[in-house]
Amino acid sequence: MRRFAYLRPARLEEALAAAAEPETAWLAGGTNLVELMKRGVARPARLVDLAGLEDLATITPLAAGGLSIGAAVRNADLARHPVILRDAPILAEAVLSAAAPQIRNRATTAGNLLQAPRCAGFLDPGAACNRRAAGSGCAARGGDGRDAAVLGATEACIAVHPSDLAVPLVALDARLRVAGRDGERTIALGTLYGADGASTLPPGELVRAVLLPAEAAGFAGHARYLKLRERTSFAFALVSAAAALRIAGGRIVAARVALGGVAPRPWRPAEAEAVLAGAVPTDALFRAAADAALAAARPIAENGFKIELARRVLVRALTLALRGTPARVPALAASPFAPAGEGARHG
Amino acid sequence: MAEGTAPISPEGAAIGRPIARDDGVAKVTGRARYAADCRPPGLLHAVIAPSRIARGRVTAFDLDAAMAEPGVVAVMTPANRPPLAEDPDAKTAPIVFRLDLLQDDRIRYAGQPVAVVIGETLEAAEEGAFRLAPAYAAEPALVDIDAAEPFVPETVGLGAPVERRRGDVEAALATAAHRVQRRYETAAQVHNPLEPHAVVAVWEGDRLWVDTPSQNVARAQRRIAGLLGLPPDHVHIRSPFVGGGFGAKAFPAGPQVLGILAARLVGRPVKLVLSRAQMFGAVGHRAPTRQTLRLGLADDGTIAALAHHARVASSRFDDFFEPAAALSGGVYAAGAVETTHEAVRLDIATPVVMRGPGEATGSLALECAIDEAAAELGLDPLAFRRLNHADTEPISGRPFSSKALRACYDAGAARFGWAGRPLAPRSLSDSDGRLVGLGIGTAVFPSMMFQAEARALLRADGAAIVELGAHEIGQGAATALRQIAADALGLPLSAVTLRTGASDLPDAGGAAGSSHTATAGSAIHAAGTALVARLAALATADPASPLHGAGNAVLFAADGALHAGDGRRDPHAAVLARAGLGAIEARGAAAPDRAARASHAMAAHGAVFAEVAVDPDLGAIRVTRLVGAFAAGRIVNPRLARSQLVGGMIWGLSLALHEAAQFDPATGAIANADLGAYRIPVHADLPFVEALLVAEEDTLVNPLGVKGVGEIGITGTAGAVANAVWHATGVRIRRFPIRIEDLALAMPGREKEDDA
Numbered sequence A: 001m002r003r004f005a006y007l008r009p010a011r012l013e014e015a016l017a018a019a020a021e022p023e024t025a026w027l028a029g030g031t032n033l034v035e036l037m038k039r040g041v042a043r044p045a046r047l048v049d050l051a052g053l054e055d056l057a058t059i060t061p062l063a064a065g066g067l068s069i070g071a072a073v074r075n076a077d078l079a080r081h082p083v084i085l086r087d088a089p090i091l092a093e094a095v096l097s098a099a100a101p102q103i104r105n106r107a108t109t110a111g112n113l114l115q116a117p118r119c120a121g122f123l124d125p126g127a128a129c130n131r132r133a134a135g136s137g138c139a140a141r142g143g144d145g146r147d148a149a150v151l152g153a154t155e156a157c158i159a160v161h162p163s164d165l166a167v168p169l170v171a172l173d174a175r176l177r178v179a180g181r182d183g184e185r186t187i188a189l190g191t192l193y194g195a196d197g198a199s200t201l202p203p204g205e206l207v208r209a210v211l212l213p214a215e216a217a218g219f220a221g222h223a224r225y226l227k228l229r230e231r232t233s234f235a236f237a238l239v240s241a242a243a244a245l246r247i248a249g250g251r252i253v254a255a256r257v258a259l260g261g262v263a264p265r266p267w268r269p270a271e272a273e274a275v276l277a278g279a280v281p282t283d284a285l286f287r288a289a290a291d292a293a294l295a296a297a298r299p300i301a302e303n304g305f306k307i308e309l310a311r312r313v314l315v316r317a318l319t320l321a322l323r324g325t326p327a328r329v330p331a332l333a334a335s336p337f338a339p340a341g342e343g344a345r346h347g
Numbered sequence B: 001m002a003e004g005t006a007p008i009s010p011e012g013a014a015i016g017r018p019i020a021r022d023d024g025v026a027k028v029t030g031r032a033r034y035a036a037d038c039r040p041p042g043l044l045h046a047v048i049a050p051s052r053i054a055r056g057r058v059t060a061f062d063l064d065a066a067m068a069e070p071g072v073v074a075v076m077t078p079a080n081r082p083p084l085a086e087d088p089d090a091k092t093a094p095i096v097f098r099l100d101l102l103q104d105d106r107i108r109y110a111g112q113p114v115a116v117v118i119g120e121t122l123e124a125a126e127e128g129a130f131r132l133a134p135a136y137a138a139e140p141a142l143v144d145i146d147a148a149e150p151f152v153p154e155t156v157g158l159g160a161p162v163e164r165r166r167g168d169v170e171a172a173l174a175t176a177a178h179r180v181q182r183r184y185e186t187a188a189q190v191h192n193p194l195e196p197h198a199v200v201a202v203w204e205g206d207r208l209w210v211d212t213p214s215q216n217v218a219r220a221q222r223r224i225a226g227l228l229g230l231p232p233d234h235v236h237i238r239s240p241f242v243g244g245g246f247g248a249k250a251f252p253a254g255p256q257v258l259g260i261l262a263a264r265l266v267g268r269p270v271k272l273v274l275s276r277a278q279m280f281g282a283v284g285h286r287a288p289t290r291q292t293l294r295l296g297l298a299d300d301g302t303i304a305a306l307a308h309h310a311r312v313a314s315s316r317f318d319d320f321f322e323p324a325a326a327l328s329g330g331v332y333a334a335g336a337v338e339t340t341h342e343a344v345r346l347d348i349a350t351p352v353v354m355r356g357p358g359e360a361t362g363s364l365a366l367e368c369a370i371d372e373a374a375a376e377l378g379l380d381p382l383a384f385r386r387l388n389h390a391d392t393e394p395i396s397g398r399p400f401s402s403k404a405l406r407a408c409y410d411a412g413a414a415r416f417g418w419a420g421r422p423l424a425p426r427s428l429s430d431s432d433g434r435l436v437g438l439g440i441g442t443a444v445f446p447s448m449m450f451q452a453e454a455r456a457l458l459r460a461d462g463a464a465i466v467e468l469g470a471h472e473i474g475q476g477a478a479t480a481l482r483q484i485a486a487d488a489l490g491l492p493l494s495a496v497t498l499r500t501g502a503s504d505l506p507d508a509g510g511a512a513g514s515s516h517t518a519t520a521g522s523a524i525h526a527a528g529t530a531l532v533a534r535l536a537a538l539a540t541a542d543p544a545s546p547l548h549g550a551g552n553a554v555l556f557a558a559d560g561a562l563h564a565g566d567g568r569r570d571p572h573a574a575v576l577a578r579a580g581l582g583a584i585e586a587r588g589a590a591a592p593d594r595a596a597r598a599s600h601a602m603a604a605h606g607a608v609f610a611e612v613a614v615d616p617d618l619g620a621i622r623v624t625r626l627v628g629a630f631a632a633g634r635i636v637n638p639r640l641a642r643s644q645l646v647g648g649m650i651w652g653l654s655l656a657l658h659e660a661a662q663f664d665p666a667t668g669a670i671a672n673a674d675l676g677a678y679r680i681p682v683h684a685d686l687p688f689v690e691a692l693l694v695a696e697e698d699t700l701v702n703p704l705g706v707k708g709v710g711e712i713g714i715t716g717t718a719g720a721v722a723n724a725v726w727h728a729t730g731v732r733i734r735r736f737p738i739r740i741e742d743l744a745l746a747m748p749g750r751e752k753e754d755d756a
């Protein structure tokens, strides 16, 4: 590991000033960054630890409705926060499906959203990787494509975005409060990710909070995150889906859908939402929505199966969402082996 | 045969008691000192620089950049590596593997050490290794088992025959009423014990002290002494605790020797610990296989012919061939039986023994094929297995020394609830609509014995110290062996201390082949028996002893005393005190009984039952229950034996559903070289697992009647899981581990069914 300077400022202005130096990285939980440093994939000269900045670690209601989730709120705290469980339980389900308890105790909201791809080419500093070194090539291109995107892949990069949390957040139209030396701005979470999934945040800028709009709570009663993975826990998504419905009078008033594991960024298929909006929920409708969501999908090498699996996962997520959000997040969060069980809650 | 063949006293026996492991508290509190915990004064840290290409040459290093990193002390490359007395590629013993010890600039697999960087701190050494940035002249590498040209090796495993036959398989197949031919694929796997290979080396002149995990300290001592040109007794290997080995530590690996050479180079103590990623390289793996099973079946359900052919992969530069087909000669009765192998050479590291070498992968294919044969005949898979029970070993015709397999079928089936299982697949589902399936597999593992010696010392206070170079590798050997020692010496457990895990102790053989308790335990039993005989001689010759004049033969030792059986007793301590002796010592040895082994087949057996639930649309699989029933001779410690069996069963589940090292065709490197991407089961993957112990007495296998429980749990289990998946879904997947997509896309989607 390259020698680095470590700073732990107590105030935001100090942090932003420190980060103005070149080759500086924000350190949150470190569960991703430190691993990348050990591998030689990330070689920052300075780390600015966010742990000293108190106000980054709280969840607070917004004056205009909705919630502000601090960038440094630990995943474990997010998943059991009463307001989250009331207004956006799908976030808890997604977070609890990710990683393992030890990692969730360290990992933070912004760190999760900004984690690096799990692509083997990216993780091997000796390999060609456009994402790591623009123009160097793409080691993943010759492979079987199992971990590659089927939607939105670019010529340069075919890796998928690994975050679970980002999927329901994008579905729920989350925004980010971003701070830089020039002040603060608010951006849509979707725009945090460039076409290849890399962060669009300029160096030195910091995510202060994730903002969940007031409308999100309207979906709380019918919102599920479902994750298909290669073991029952502690694995990234092969494909995943967030499905959130607002239902009134036997009709879907509004639908929010996003897919994970299939694209360089959390994928929001507006086509599917359009199919669902205003319709009476049926199996056939959910299949039509899933077909619409995957209509543009294209396989890379041997990963065509992902298109069909994503379709099925989305149909199931919609079916579960229609049934109602369970009163508690199931013990095996987001798993097909964690039935909603008794006490389903209808909003 | 060992001297001590006296039966063990049943009274107060430590053997058979389910005591907790002796080292448990030390391990969970961090007091157990593993190799990497050793910090001799003046210690430097070494790291290997692994090759990132699979074939070619190193053309340059950036030595200046590496040395410029503050704290880097030296870089060891082929140019300055201290000389060796033996060529690391020389076959200096019947079973010795070629090592990569920086002999030249050739690269023969990805992950091969190409240099070692030594620093004042681990961080400095790691950064130095990064900056070393080796340049390569790469040549095209081949890592695909299906793309290489096969050949027939001379032997498989550690010297086993490549082909075995009994009867005319082709003729029997040609005339059989039914034929089943199937091909199965298994993936490469990597041992990944929790403790990576580590070495702390300290040179004192021409004496060498090595703290390193080993499953065979005597073998490691011989190999290291040979390479360095030292008398073996100048090499002191200490390995009191081993954090798992699974075969990866059965032979000293290259990086361990490199750590020793690094210490020689810099003239200071050196520690070298492999990173998790480096565990996927130079320390061995289980080869992938392609296996074809051919069965000929009679109308009455008996197997007329069974042929098992395996293709396995090995490296280009050394020979280890996974004996995947071999076990099929010993499991089911067949009119004619044949096991054959072929191999391919790839640009990979040499595979090595890995828990159940050959048996694990071979059993998976065999048990699937047997199930497919039962389905072909419309028979219940358990009934079919009972019908074809092998009363004698099929490949040799020898009787078994003992075989309680039928009792295992009975006990397992009863506990699991096999009765009433519908014959047709896709018949069961749970209340959430998931498909449920029940599967079975027969478990079998040969009962091996090797040579061992042990030393027992009885002190004047009546306490004993038993010493031998045995290995506590997490399996509980230290505890089980101490139980054997207590009974052999007729002492309470609290009076017996066991010392193991050092090359300065008598050679107790390796912790491998599920043989360690049998082998080392028999030596301890012999030493204890010999010591009791000496004690008895002292007592009976002593007029002051209550046992004076009693015949040696009728005496036995128990509860810290000699007994005549008629109420007369003489405590061990009293015998020594009257004789004026501070201590007495005896040695014992054990070896396989060649005659008994020539006339009898010896194996542990079991039956494993699996229940799975499968999501009908998504293909996600969950093993909801695993129940195994095993007969493995005398069980020294039921608690530890169950733990071994359950551990093996989890390996079997992993083989069927999870574990695969993925070789990148472009680089030849293992692409998923971490425990996030190389998947083993988590707790949630197996909510219920149980191992039942079925009583079995064996008077031939060794003086203790002990078989072995280390590996058998894998066998049977992987097949049972695969068979349960078929029973749940009606889909037979023959590429392992089973992938979600293979299963999901082969199943008719439920949504689609609704349409119809």
Ligand SMILES: Cc1cc2nc3c(=O)[nH]c(=O)nc-3n(C[C@H](O)[C@H](O)[C@H](O)COP(=O)(O)OP(=O)(O)OC[C@H]3O[C@@H](n4cnc5c(N)ncnc54)[C@H](O)[C@@H]3O)c2cc1C
Binding pocket: A025, A026, A027, A028, A029, A030, A031, A032, A033, A034, A050, A071, A072, A097, A098, A099, A100, A103, A106, A107, A108, A109, A110, A111, A112, A113, A114, A115, A116, A162, A163, A164, A165, A205, A206, A207, A208, A234, A235, A236, A237, B676
């Ligand atoms: C074994 C394993 C399994 C995992 N499985 C999953 C999984 O199934 N699903 C899943 O979603 N994730 C998974 N993860 C990823 C894990 O969730 C991330 O490592 C974690 O969320 C990152 O959070 P952190 O706080 O530790 O980030 P860090 O490692 O500290 O930072 C990650 C990145 O974010 C940047 N960053 C952090 N905070 C800010 C900020 N406020 N503003 C700007 N930039 C910032 C850092 O500079 C760095 O580039 C897994 C991780 C591991 C190690």
Ligand code: SF4
Binding pocket: A117, A119, A120, A121, A122, A128, A129, A130, A131, A132, A137, A138, A139, A140, A141, A156, A157, A158, A159
């Ligand atoms: S897919 Fe993207 S991240 Fe992976 S190697 Fe190619 S460019 Fe790099």
